[in-house]
Every structure is written in structure tokens, then in C-alpha cells.
Amino acid sequence: MRKIKKVLVANRGEIAIRIMKTLKLLGIGAVGVYSEADKLSKHISYADEAYHIGEPEALKSYLNMERIIDVAKKANCDAIHPGYGFLAENHIFAKMVEDNGLIWVGPPHDCMRNLGDKINSRIIAQKANIPTTPGGTIEDLDKAHELADKLGYPILIKASAGGGGKGMRIVHDSKDLEESIKIARKEAQAAFSDPTVYIEKYIEDAHHIEIQFLLDKFGNGLYFPERECSVQRRYQKIIEESPSPTIDRHTAQEIGQAAILIAKTAGYYSAGTVEFIYDKKEKKYYFLEVNARIQVEHPVTEEISGVDLVALQIDIAEEKPLEISQNELNLRINGHAIESRIYAEDPDNNFMPSIGKIEHYREPTGNGIRVDSGFFKGSEVLIHYDPLIAKLIVKAPNRTMAIRKMYAALSDYHIAPVKTIIPLLKNIFQHEKFVNGDYNTRFIETYAADLFNTKKDSKYVSEAIVMFNYLKHKKHQAEVDEYSQSLQPYWDTIGYWRG
């Protein structure tokens, strides 16, 4: 065992805040970093100390490995927590951290290297006798055509170093294969500095099911109830829920045990997630990849289990053993949790990112409503980073109540003038298919007609017009008031202001 006293959080936005909050609860010092563009961003106020690390461009700040390690040493940190994104799955950085005598709050770097390569991680899963999706590597274009033909179109091209849909392409026709591989390679290069891509069978009734797990350094493992993350746009999740409405408890247990097996085979410790594709028609699951980091959607698991995953990451990094058994964990699970990702994107305009200043910002509050946010009134949605404003998580005794709570909470989430996907999310939580738990990864495209551009008649037209006129009046009145007030400036009677 070793004691961590001060942690540098090498991230920004909601995840930096979420990590720092737990550090405070543990009595551990939190050191923040920020780019030039983040000088006034929300996360720095949660740090005990914060350091400027470079230009807005991520490469020159949040991806600047040397600079971050320098800051960690200068600030006398004994550990680095990478959050998700940026350097979180960079095994070179993880090694560099340890070579500099700092603790890496995450899995072993060699394990990260092996799992980070998707092709390699498939081999690890196969070694553990866990099924992987049919597919293979791309040696040359002819072989790629051969493999794609054998699997049958549509097929998927995926980045070997990838994640989050970056570098992923769906190909419907062999004539598009070459161009798609090219684009995917470029995207992969841009996002992960590694152009390797591979081909996978595309499953029609596919469900994205994933298992959060924990492994300590003594071989004790815990798997949590599955999260279903099938509601996606641009191959990126926007809604996650746990438990899944798709699979039964027996399958959940089977997949959970498979996850632990894969992680152990890979020599993993810390928190991680194994992603699976579940073919509902065939009732089969396939290993997809391991996310060797804390995930965006980890709060869903926290809400139904009562654990603090970041605190447990710290425990494991401090070489403490896990304290509860799988059976104890299973029995304490209760209720249903859902997460909505609040992206600054215009859902009615092909999810075009909506850049700019948030002038009006009001978060929902209440029992069982959790908002993990990196923004407040006056924050700028910046071009340089992910347009995730916040994660809205609800917990309720059952799925029906959770969906209603989510719908009410989304209605109470007021953001302007930046556009967000809240209107789309509200439509989803009112959609019969979603409410019935009958959705797969193609949900959004299948029901696009119901979900987008659905302007209903308003119930509040009179009220809205009255309010518009009232505000006009008030504005006018305020000017009159301010004017008369300025004639007798109570506050400034002493008038000693020096410019």
C-alpha cells in the first residue's frame, strides 16, 4: 500500500471537475491544468492549484505530455489522473508518468498498449475464449475486398487505435470501400496518430452493451450490471442506461464474467469497460473492445450501485484490495439509471456543432438528478474541444420512473442561445419504442422522422406573447428607472472611485 496525497488531473470540463470532487472527499490535493482558452473555464475552480499549460489547441496543451509531467513534478504531485479522452489511453504517456516516479491512476501501460490496439485486443479476447465479431485486418485492397465480400455488405471499417466512433465508417457497397478506407485512415491518423484500420461484420439488430469492471492488484475483480449504449449519433453514444432493457439477468452475468476474464487475461488493474455488440436476433454477444479508462457514462453505474468509481480507482492505485465481494455488489444493486449527454450540436442540422457563448444556463435539480457539467452561464463552447456541455444522469426505483424523471429534467435544462441536442433527447424519451425498451444502434436513423424537426403546436402561445410584451415593457421601464437612479447614485455618494 502507498498513500496518494496530491493528484494532477490532466483534463478539462466535467470529468476534471468530477475527479477533483472525489479527490476532495478523500482528502487528496487536486492540481488542475488549463489551456489558454480555458483560463476562465469552470474546472479550474475545483482545483486547489491550477497551471497554465499552453495554447488552446489540444496538441499544445492537454496533449502536451512533457509539459503536464513538468507541472505535476513542480506542484509536488504524486499521481496523475487522465480522465477520459486526451491522454487517457496513451500508453506512452502512462509509461512516461511512471518513469518520472509518479503514479498513473489507470491500468498498467503495457496492458494499455495491448488493449489500445483493437486488432490486438480481439486476439486477447479470443485467447480468453470470448467470441469476437467476424472480421479481420486489411493487408491490401484486394484482400479487403475479399474479406468484405465474404462478410457481406454493409461492413464496418474501424480504427485499430480508435474509440468514440472516430475513424469508423460504414460501407454499403464495394465501390465505396477504397475511398472509405482512405478516409477512415486519415481520421484515425488525425485522432490517434495511427492510421491502422480493420474490417468488421456489420450486425443489423445490434445493441451496444458494455460492462464496467474493477480489478485490483491482487486479482480481485468486480463486474457491474451492464450499460446499454445503443442510442448513438455519428457512432457516438448520446444515451446510456443500466440495467439494459434488452438482455436478461442470466446473459448479463455471463457477459460480466466474460469481461472479467478478458481483463484478467490482459493483465489489467484499475477501472475499465469491456464493450460488446449484442445481436438480439441471434441472442449472441461479441467482444468489441476494452476502454482502458474511466468512461463518460460511468455515473450510470455509480447511481445504481452506490460506489464512487474514481475513489476506487484511487484505492487501486494506492494498492489497496477491493473491499466488497461480487455477491455483495450484486445484492446492493437497485433501481434504474439513465444518462443523457448534453452536446452543443444542432440536431435538426445534421448535428452541426454549435459554437459560442452560453448566455442563459439553468440546470435541473432534484432528488435522483445528477448533472456532471463543465459549463456555466458565460462559458464558451470552443472549437478546440469536444462539444459535451454536460451529462445529465437520473436514478429512480424503476425504468418507467427514470424515463419520466429524465424527461422532466431535460425540460428543466435551459440553455441558450447555443443549440443543444436536448430537443432530440426529449423526443427520444417520449418515443414509444424507447419507452418500451425496443431500440438498437440504428434507433435514431430508423425513427428519424419522429425524432427530428418535429415542431408540435405549442400549448403556450398566449403566455409566450404576453411574456414577450412584458419583457419589452420591463426593458423600457428599467431604462427609465436606471436613468432616474443615476441622478441620485446612492451607492456612489462618497464618489471616491479612482479609475
Next chain:
Amino acid sequence: MRKIKKVLVANRGEIAIRIMKTLKLLGIGAVGVYSEADKLSKHISYADEAYHIGEPEALKSYLNMERIIDVAKKANCDAIHPGYGFLAENHIFAKMVEDNGLIWVGPPHDCMRNLGDKINSRIIAQKANIPTTPGGTIEDLDKAHELADKLGYPILIKASAGGGGKGMRIVHDSKDLEESIKIARKEAQAAFSDPTVYIEKYIEDAHHIEIQFLLDKFGNGLYFPERECSVQRRYQKIIEESPSPTIDRHTAQEIGQAAILIAKTAGYYSAGTVEFIYDKKEKKYYFLEVNARIQVEHPVTEEISGVDLVALQIDIAEEKPLEISQNELNLRINGHAIESRIYAEDPDNNFMPSIGKIEHYREPTGNGIRVDSGFFKGSEVLIHYDPLIAKLIVKAPNRTMAIRKMYAALSDYHIAPVKTIIPLLKNIFQHEKFVNGDYNTRFIETYAADLFNTKKDSKYVSEAIVMFNYLKHKKHQAEVDEYSQSLQPYWDTIGYWRG
């Protein structure tokens, strides 16, 4: 089984809101009521419909039984939920509700009558072989002196119809006995329309331990882990936590089973709480009273168990059986929860209520932080009602983390210019004795010197002065800006405002 479709919530403030929120999650209509003074109070916006029921004085509005039942019938409600306080434990009202063909969301009225009388409830507990505190009724002054002398001073005088410290007096000397009985009788009459008081032994190292329980109409019962509510001022709780740091798990189970036994003996159904006094020195517990209602501090139990107690009250009122077993409940309990009551009182001035308008109001937010509040910016703390602004509840994996989370949340709770007990609460959560779980019902008086009027040197004097000067400057600047803006009123160019 019967289905409830629309509920009148016969209450105001945070508890009315909390109940209405659950009704919405259950798809049940919520009808609100409000007094003249509450026309613009927060709770009405959570109702689907709201009705004016009379003058500010509670007797003419929230205690106006006929009026409330009239509204319920007019609005086509099929049930009434009383919350806590006001009519919640009024068995006459409960009967009137049922006589009018409405469902009472609470225990049977005859059971309420029996338990509402504290003297009678002691007899019920004794019948169930549960120990009660030594003491007895007051037949005449001589007998009272005799009994008090036998028990030994100090003794307690308590209202038989009472609760919440009203009508309760501690008597240290026999010369004060007569006057104290007189005062207590008056207070009891004022608060409960019943002047009956009785005498109880005063326990020195006393802990207030209580058990939340549920009983359905089929005899199925559940008890929850104990709440410790020993931190009190004026005999009223200000902090509650669960589990208690005072008793061990074996005792908790014993007291839990005792609670169920008493409730069953009384013929109870719905949610309720059995209060006990735990004598730490003697390791003995004594039955105190049954609270035949939902309690202020019920969220503490919800947070560690994941249940929604109001939803379960509705289930029971709908004649559904409880769905989980005691064993399942025991195994799902996890973590630690604490509640702080945010009263509008000046702790440094003998808890004088602080009446007036809340001009600045900022609630803490975050994972595991729950604020059940009846107020917002612009709300008035009114003389007519309880000065409870809100309840701040935190949940964390363990007690240490929960205390730290509470301290941070209290620091983030900003209310002005109305005074609150937040400064006192912060001192408590930093007090070594509280942090070590070493406190009893006399905690606040014992450590008054540490807890009150403790002005520490500020770390932020420079920053505060800079801010003061900045605001002065800004005010001045705003006036100049508004003035120049009023010369070119962009918004009002059309100028068609009609007064």
C-alpha cells in the same frame, strides 16, 4: 387494489414539492393548495392545479379541514397526502377524508388516534414488551412532585399530543415544576389543541435513534437502518444521519424489529417512524413515540436504500403489497447519508427566526447532493410557518466522505440577507466530536463555546476588499452604460408600448 389518479397535497414548502415530484413520476395528478401568503411560493408550480384555501394564518388555510376536503372534491381528487406538520397527524381529519370517500395516504385514523396520544402510545409499546422511559402521567401537582422526585431531577415534561419539541420542557429543580407544567400545557394547547402533558425521566447520555418502517395492508413489514437525530436545538433536530455512529448492527436490528412489533401491535399500515431514546452509558433503548407520517428526515433513508418512500406510501394506499423482503432490503443498503436542516434562524442570537425576503439564493449541486427546498430567490420567510428553508442531504460511500461532502455543500449554500443556521452547521461538521461520532442530544449545549460566535480570521480579506471596490466600480459603470444605452433604445425602436 385500487388506482389513485389524482392527489391533493395538503401542505406547502419543500415537502409539498417533494411529494408532487413523486406523484409526477408515478403518472398521478398533483393538486396543490396555498394560503394568501403563499400565492407566489415555490410549491404551487409543481402542482398541475392549485387552489387558494384562505388566509395566511395556518388555522384559516392549511389547517382548514373542510376547505381542503372541498377543494379535493371539486378538483376530482381521489386521495389526500398530508405531508408532515399541519394536518398530518390529525386523526379527525384522516377520518373526515375517508368519510368523504377519499383515500388517506397515511395510517388508519384510529391507529393515528391511539399513537398520537403519547401516553397511550407508551401503553401500546409496553403491550409489545418494548421498554419505555420511566415516567408517568400527571394527575395532580402533588403526584407530579412525587413522581419527579422518584425519577430524580432533571426531568422532562412532554405534551401527550406533541412532537417536534413543542410543549416539551426540561425541569432542573422542583421549585420550577409547577410553572413548567403550566407553560408546557399552554404550548401543547396552542400547538395541538390538547393541554395534556406527562413526565419522563431525563437521560443524560441520550441518543435520539429512530426507525423508519413500512407496513402494507397484508402484514408485510420492512424496517430501515436507524437514523441518529441527536443534534438538536430547542429539542428540534437539525442534523440526522444514517446509519448511526452510536449503535452497532446487532442493536440496530433489535431496535428495527422492535419498531415493527410496536407498529403491528398498533394496527399500523403506511410509512411511519418509531423514535427511541438510546442510553449509551447503559446500552439500553427506550421507546419514545411513533410518528404516524412521513418525516422531515425521510430522505436520509431514501439515499442509503434507493427507495422512494412517498411512492411506497402511494403503493400501500393503493393496497399493493410490498415487493421486497427484509433480507433484500438489508443487502441493498450501502453508504452513508446525512441531512442538515437549513433553518432561517440566527444561531448566534438564540435561534431567533430571521423573517424576510431571500434576496440572494444559491443551492449546492453535485453528485450525491440533494436539496429539498421550498424557497428560491425572492421567497419570503414568513412568520406564519416553520422557518425551514430547505433540507440538504448528502450521500457518500462512507461517513468520512459524507461529512466532507456536507461541509463543502454547506459552504456552497449561499443565502442572504436572511440569516440561517448554516454557520453553526459548518462548525458542527468540523467539530472533532461530531466527526468522531461522539455526540449525544446535549452536543450543542456541551460544545456551545466551539460552535457559536466563532469568528475565525478570514483567509480572504484582500480578495473581499477588492471585490467590494470592484462592485462599487461596476455599479457606477452600469449606470453610465445604461444611461448611454437609453439614448439609443435598440429594443424599443418601434416604440409601440402602450401603458
Next chain:
Amino acid sequence: MEKLQVNGNIVEYEISSKENEFTITLNAEKNTYSVFAYGDEYLLFNAEENKFQVLDVYRDKNKVFLWAGDEELLVEEEQEDISAENVELSENIIKSPMPGIIKEIKFEEGDMVKKGNTIIVLESMKVLNELKSSIDGVIKKIHVSVNAQVGPLELLVEIDGGE
């Protein structure tokens, strides 16, 4: 009659007010609302029907965003619809659909292109977006170079349709 756009639809109404009381006639229906400050929001009370509605608002110049119940509404002063004249233009030009960085320009000025050809690859928030030609034609002018950072709706490429 006065006019406003509510959620893009033009609404005609009559309104009069006295202090905080507003009487509005809309679709031949007359309602009176009292407006009160309510926390950071507003409460509109319709005494006649004993109905109230809480509204959160944000005013951005001559637009007002409102949130009421489960709805978000946009109220604007009536505006000329200027989109019509842009329709034709959009055929011949490629604008940036969002801010980003030009990662690749696949043609040069003078090159012939077909409808559907990818002309520009724009990276925004780490995703590569292919901007395609919507007509057959010849590249007339390229206004950007590789690695240039562009704002939203910036003119990137002009294509001569040959008409």
C-alpha cells in the same frame, strides 16, 4: 392586430395591459394574465381560469427564448424571409457548415468536378466532414488553403455550373 413569430409561425394577436396585467386576444379567445417575478423565472396567473404557468426566459436582442412546462419556445419580431434568394446561390458554392480546420482540398482551380465529388475535407471537433459538390461544373475559385481555420458559413469554394 400585431404580429410575432412564435416557433417560426406568424401569430396575429391583440394585447393591452394595465400594470402587470395583460389581456391578449388570440384566435378570437381572450385571456388575462398577471405577470409576477418568481425566483429567477416568471409566473403568469390567469385568474379567471385559476391557471398559472411558470416561464423561464432569455432575451437575445429582438428574440426571446422561453421555457414553459415541457416546451421551449422562440418568439421573434416578424422578419423578412431572406433564405429564398440564397437557395440558388448555394448550388454554386461550398460554405463551411461549421467551424473547423481545412484538412484536405481535393481539386484545384479549373478542375472539373461531378455532383457528389468530395471537394473539401473539414475537421471539426476531431471528426472529418466531407464537403461535396451539389452540381457538375468547374472549380472557379478556392478561397482557403489546407490547415486554414474557418468559421461557420464561410465561403470556401465557388463552382461554375456552366450555365
Next chain:
Amino acid sequence: MEKLQVNGNIVEYEISSKENEFTITLNAEKNTYSVFAYGDEYLLFNAEENKFQVLDVYRDKNKVFLWAGDEELLVEEEQEDISAENVELSENIIKSPMPGIIKEIKFEEGDMVKKGNTIIVLESMKVLNELKSSIDGVIKKIHVSVNAQVGPLELLVEIDGGE
């Protein structure tokens, strides 16, 4: 030197400013802070020490309430201490310590009372409060009657101490 009261203590300081930058000298220590809007709060950045502090504020006339870290501060323009002259008076009168309703008046004008005698029972928020005499004396004047509603710090009873 300028003066302010911070948490009741008088503080002397010097300050100068340029745009949003403030230089303050306090106890011979000089610090420069830049002030930024930060959500609904403010952020003060001390570039020299690379330290920042978030402050929430509320201004009530010439008082400012501030919240910084785990502290709540009150900054006021320096005021004359007027409490001294009230001390003596308070001996001879009973004021309502809080708003409430007079439930009982135990004496009449002209009655002799002893220090510690309960004179008035005031009900506030359902709790009965006994207001006692702090001197021996004679009830000079009773300003209220039973069931009267009184505000905070209203004069209820005058007692003649006999000096």
C-alpha cells in the same frame, strides 16, 4: 488609507486599479488581482502567485456579502457603533426579540416585578417564548395587548427601575 469593516473588524488598506486589475496593500503586503466574471460569480486571479479565488457576492445597499472557499464574509462601509447607547435602555424595556403573537401578559401597569419574572409570553412559529424582566422595578407602560401581532424589536413593555 481607506477603511472597511470586514466581518466586523475595521481594516485599513490602500487600493488602486486599472481596468479589471486591482492592487491592494494590506498589512504592508501588496497583491494584484484581476477580476473576471465567472458564471454567476467572480474569479480573482493573482498572476504573481498564480493563485485564484472564486467569490459569490450579494450587495445589499452599502453592505456586501461574499462567499469564498468555505467562508462567508461581510464587508461594510465603516459605521458608527450605535449599540452602546442602547445598552442602558435595554435594561428598562422589553422588546420583541422576534416577530410573533402576544399570548399572555402576566402583569398590569403599576405591578411590581422582580428580575427574572416572566412578563410576556410571545408565540412565534408555534414556540412559546418567555420574555423576562432584567431588573427589579414597576411596570410603567404596556404597549401591547393579548393576541396582538408584533414585529421584530417592537417596544412591548417599559419598566421603571426606580432610580
